[in-house]
Amino acid sequence: MPIPADGPRFERTLLRNDVFERLRDAVVDGTFAPGEQLKDVDLATWLGVSRTPVREALLRLAASGLVVTQPGKSTVVSMIDDRKVEDARDVVGSMHELAVRQSVGLLSADDIERMRAANRDFAAAIRADDVRAALDADEALHAVPVQVLGNGAIVSVLNQFGPVVRRAEQQRFRLNGDASVAAHDRLIELCAAGDAAGAASLAFETWHTLQLADPTP
Numbered sequence: 001m002p003i004p005a006d007g008p009r010f011e012r013t014l015l016r017n018d019v020f021e022r023l024r025d026a027v028v029d030g031t032f033a034p035g036e037q038l039k040d041v042d043l044a045t046w047l048g049v050s051r052t053p054v055r056e057a058l059l060r061l062a063a064s065g066l067v068v069t070q071p072g073k074s075t076v077v078s079m080i081d082d083r084k085v086e087d088a089r090d091v092v093g094s095m096h097e098l099a100v101r102q103s104v105g106l107l108s109a110d111d112i113e114r115m116r117a118a119n120r121d122f123a124a125a126i127r128a129d130d131v132r133a134a135l136d137a138d139e140a141l142h143a144v145p146v147q148v149l150g151n152g153a154i155v156s157v158l159n160q161f162g163p164v165v166r167r168a169e170q171q172r173f174r175l176n177g178d179a180s181v182a183a184h185d186r187l188i189e190l191c192a193a194g195d196a197a198g199a200a201s202l203a204f205e206t207w208h209t210l211q212l213a214d215p216t217p
Helices: 016-028 042-049 049-062 081-108 109-127 131-149 150-174 177-192 196-208
Strands: 068-071 076-078
Touching: 016 042, 016 150, 042 049, 042 177, 049 068, 049 150, 076 081, 081 131, 081 150, 081 177, 081 196, 109 131, 131 177, 150 177, 177 196
Parallel strands: none
Antiparallel strands: 068 076
16 A cells, blocks of 8 residues: 555654564565555655654665565565564564463463453453454463563564564454463463463464465465
């Protein structure tokens, strides 16, 4: 779709990371479609910033595989490549497995309740057939062990490859209601019981077996 005319306006103190996150989210949520050409001058006007942070953001997006850029030529939103999505999914799954394994003994009662609340939100989104809300809730649930652990390297890897998976999920995900809610419940209970090995194994399995259906009927 064309770049929206009513783009957000930021303060002059906008950080480069803010530009990156805004452009990343626009690719992930489909505002910018696969194959669409992105011109830094248009993006800069949309965001109300100079072209420099936009160019830097596009290079970061290229490193994640969300765009394909040729310096001095063109930048286009990448097509969704099943193999690359599967590779990213397995990396993301491994990071969550590690985060769960190392954080189980650190999770407080409040942390466990945050996970339960996220799963309730997930279940409600499933009932409403709201894919985006379901994915947001799922992300919030899995983020708890990552946040509690505070391992910057894990966060960095998830920031790079998580959006690749999220984009494919958002465009292709098919809600598998009861099974997904139940898997979350099992994960939470294993965490609450202090079963680091069991929880870590289930965390990886949940991501590794994620099915991204073909978007065609």
